[in-house]
Amino acid sequence: MNSKQKQSKKRQLIVLYGHYCWWCGYSLKENQLTIEHLYPQSRGGSNTIENLRLSCFKCNNSRGNSLYPPNWRMGNCF
Template identity: 60%
Template sequence: MYGNHCCWCGKQMRRSERTIEHLVPKSLGGSNSLSNLRLACFSCNNSRGNSLLPPQIRKTFELPNRSY
């Protein structure tokens, strides 16, 4: 489907850069079924966390950390 490209940013990845991404995170009830798994670069996978939103959209909704 995506070949050697990240499912989120489209970056071409070497084998060592590939991570397995859960579309619905396991922490939110997602499974290890093939329909829920994609290849993603570490940066996109890590920045998405357990959000249901793609990394690029998630950044739009993040609030800056503020110390009061």
């Protein structure tokens, strides 16, 4: 995705899910949210809105290409 496409997807996700990290539930400003692939691209995941969520940098970065962040437990990863 180019930067224009990312910004458009991010706005769509904010409308759908709000300004929250999908994994830990923290409320964040738009510029603190990263686009997260539920099913990682390295495992064949797509850039469709159904496969994308918003997350904080910590959850997104710690997850790598696993399906869940380390220590993730029902809505709270840290």
